[in-house]
Amino acid sequence: MKAVLLGATGGIGRALARRMAARGDQLFLLGRDEASCERSARDLEAWGASEPVGTARCDLLDPSSFAPALDQAAARLGSLDTAVVSAGIFGTQEALERDADLRHEMLTANFVGTIGFCEAVRPRLLATGDGTLCVFSSVAGDRARRPVTLYGAAKAGLSYYLAGLDARYRREGLRTVCVKPGFVHTAMTAGLRPPPFAAEPDAVARAVLRAIDAGRPVVYTPAIWRLVMLGIRMLPRAAMRRLEF
Amino acid sequence: MLGEDLEALTRDAVLTRGLGRAYGDAAMPPRPGAIVAGSRFADRVLALDEDRGILRAEAGASLARLSTLLLTRRLAVPVVPGTGFVTLGGMIAADVHGKNQHVAGTIGDHVLALRLRLADGQIVEVRPPEHETLLRATLGGMGLTGHILEVELRLDRIPSPWILEERETYGDLDGLLAALLRDSAAWPFTVSWTDALASGRSLGRGVVMRGRWARPDEAPAHDPPQGLQVAFPFDLPSWALQPLSGHAFNHLYRAAARVGARRRLAAPFAFFHPLDAIGAWNRAYGRRGFTQYQCVVPREVGTGPVAHVFEELQRRRVPCYLAVIKDFGRHGTGLLSFPRPGITVTLDLPLAGDETQQAVDALNQIVIAAGGRVYLAKDLLTRPEHFRSLEPRFDAFQAARRDLDPERRIHSALSVRLFGDDA
Structure with missing residues (x-):
């Protein structure tokens, strides 16, 4: 596998990249913090990446960084058959309501930026005739809930877009994998009270990698979230006004 | 406070902790609300020289995870304690020993270098013979001499992973x-x-x-x-x-x-x-x-x-x-x-x-x-x-700490209990 990863310096992305490295995939890292990308590149080489891992600056808030970063990745990898986007911005509902700048950044990075990046990488993946685009959305995008209305709105839009990509390009050889993690213990969720079924990044990464290999269009992880969200989607509006989950 | 950038996390912290599995209060904050940096997400391997048997990693890397990486390469951390749920930083801070203490000593005997944020905010590369005293104070120093950011270790080559x-x-x-x-x-x-x-x-x-x-x-x-x-x-x-x-x-x-x-x-x-x-x-x-x-x-x-x-x-x-x-x-x-x-x-x-x-x-x-x-x-x-009464060496340690951190900015519940620090 020749994969470009945006956001693999930390969290679930880091765990996923390590699993890919350990099985000998060729990797190229994109991220907004170049020093951190370099450190992660060395980490992935230690974990077994088959070639030296290259890096380039790429920032979801800066669309002009997409094309040059992907050019570098393609040049280094020769071709590109997989792209993984796990970068994003998180904020609690309270923080996002209070802080207009954070809100704007979150909405821009998680929706506009992520879709912009996907559009930039799509033709390259289509060109291989058998490409995979794996993007991290969230269970928060499945149903508007009180604690995640703003973050969930961006993720809902992203999930919608990814479903559209699947409908439009699957037959042409682009497999879209929309990842919907529940609560995962990472730096992003540090300090939040973990709900039931909270998971470790490595377990989630294992499920995501299986989904990538199988080309599954949607993966809930831990898998129980598929049922949880199925239930929540069926709740009446009146219940959603009270639900604190 | 948890995060992936330990250097940033430790800037305002009074202490750094690893996985928080210690049985005592060494990794507990000196008072409620004091900022303690958690290193567990800072766990990247920065260099692994398989030929020379040298590992450098961020201090939050856990022994259990590192072992999965090393054993398949016929390498091992030369001193491992009774739990794998310990970070490199924690191993240094406690100068841990293992079942081979009688021949291999403690983890400190296998440390080649540390990257440390001192109490005044300065970051130093501790590599003996330079900073010998600082290293000796840090080994077993319960995290009180500085925030351990990175650790470089000599590894053992093993004949099989069994x-x-x-x-x-x-x-x-x-x-x-x-x-x-x-x-x-x-x-x-x-x-x-x-x-x-x-x-x-x-x-x-x-x-x-x-x-x-x-x-x-x-x-x-x-x-x-x-x-x-x-x-x-x-x-x-x-x-x-x-x-x-x-x-x-x-x-x-x-x-x-x-x-x-x-x-x-x-x-x-x-x-x-x-x-x-x-x-x-x-x-x-x-x-x-x-x-x-x-x-x-x-x-x-x-x-x-x-x-x-x-x-x-x-x-x-x-x-x-x-x-x-x-x-x-x-x-x-x-x-x-x-x-x-x-x-x-x-x-x-x-x-x-x-x-x-x-x-x-x-x-x-x-x-x-x-x-x-x-x-x-x-x-x-x-x-x-x-x-x-148990520790005639206590004065020497406090003297080293006095030089490093006269205001005792780095402190813990343990140092308040035993070393006379103010909470």
């Missing part, structure tokens, strides 16, 4: 200790488990375990299983701690040693970290939890103090059932390193308020009289006045 293990049971303390010393003369890994509830003539009866890395011709071709098996899913009610279940626990273990193959191949994870195999095994101790107590008594004083420890526990009816006994070879190099030549005893103590405090006080009196030490990494209840 351990060849033998077990033998002994009916009393003298037999057990004699066997332990005999085995340590010939084997790199030794330890013994003792039935802490046995009394009279069978006081100190237990199992001696000895091991070494298996040769390729002795080991299976495949790699051993790694990591966790099952998590202990719930807290046991506290009545489950009655001495009866302790008896059951020990009998079970002794039976395994008697009936099971005398010589067997073990996965390193199971051999080095037997209790980690049961995920959150600490929950078996109920909601009130437990602490540990580990002391070392000099070899010269004989086995008397070790026997006194068990007698004292039994007299007080402390429901302690697992005791680990191990011989130590040499002194650790840190100013406050725990190991010294002698016999070390580790006990699980269920927390039961004042009774536990009084038990620890009594044990400390025995250790003081014997000229021994207690292990700060596991200590929760030692009183400051006892600590002074």
Whole structure:
């Protein structure tokens, strides 16, 4: 596998990249913090990446960084058959309501930026005739809930877009994998009270990698979230006004 | 505070902690609300030189995860403690020892360099012979000399990723200790488990375990299983701690040693970290939890103090059932390193308020009289006045700290309790 990863310096992305490295995939890292990308590149080489891992600056808030970063990745990898986007911005509902700048950044990075990046990488993946685009959305995008209305709105839009990509390009050889993690213990969720079924990044990464290999269009992880969200989607509006989950 | 950028996290922190698994208060904040940096997400390997056997990693990297990486490459961290759920930074701060202490010393004996954020915010690369004093203060310094950001270690090359293990049971303390010393003369890994509830003539009866890395011709071709098996899913009610279940626990273990193959191949994870195999095994101790107590008594004083420890526990009816006994070879190099030549005893103590405090006080009196030490990494209840008697080296450590951090910006619940720091 020749994969470009945006956001693999930390969290679930880091765990996923390590699993890919350990099985000998060729990797190229994109991220907004170049020093951190370099450190992660060395980490992935230690974990077994088959070639030296290259890096380039790429920032979801800066669309002009997409094309040059992907050019570098393609040049280094020769071709590109997989792209993984796990970068994003998180904020609690309270923080996002209070802080207009954070809100704007979150909405821009998680929706506009992520879709912009996907559009930039799509033709390259289509060109291989058998490409995979794996993007991290969230269970928060499945149903508007009180604690995640703003973050969930961006993720809902992203999930919608990814479903559209699947409908439009699957037959042409682009497999879209929309990842919907529940609560995962990472730096992003540090300090939040973990709900039931909270998971470790490595377990989630294992499920995501299986989904990538199988080309599954949607993966809930831990898998129980598929049922949880199925239930929540069926709740009446009146219940959603009270639900604190 | 948790995060992936440890350098940024430690800027305003009064302390850095790893996985938060310590039995005592070494990684607890000095007061509620004090900022403690959590290193567990800073776990990247920065360099792995397989030819020279050198590893450099961020301080939050856990031993369990590193081992999965290293064992397949026929490399091993040269000193590993009884749990794999420990970070490199935590291993340095406690200057941990393992089953090979009698030949390999402590982790500090294998450290090539550290990257440290000092109390004044400055970041230094500590690489002996430069900064020798700083390194010695940091080894076993319980994180009080600076925030450990990165660790560079010398690794062991191993012939196979399997351990060849033998077990033998002994009916009393003298037999057990004699066997332990005999085995340590010939084997790199030794330890013994003792039935802490046995009394009279069978006081100190237990199992001696000895091991070494298996040769390729002795080991299976495949790699051993790694990591966790099952998590202990719930807290046991506290009545489950009655001495009866302790008896059951020990009998079970002794039976395994008697009936099971005398010589067997073990996965390193199971051999080095037997209790980690049961995920959150600490929950078996109920909601009130437990602490540990580990002391070392000099070899010269004989086995008397070790026997006194068990007698004292039994007299007080402390429901302690697992005791680990191990011989130590040499002194650790840190100013406050725990190991010294002698016999070390580790006990699980269920927390039961004042009774536990009084038990620890009594044990400390025995250790003081014997000229021994207690292990700060596991200590929760030692009183400051006892600590002074136990640690003639304390003044030297405080002097080093005075130079490094005159305002004592870096402090912990432990340093408030034992070192006279203000919260």
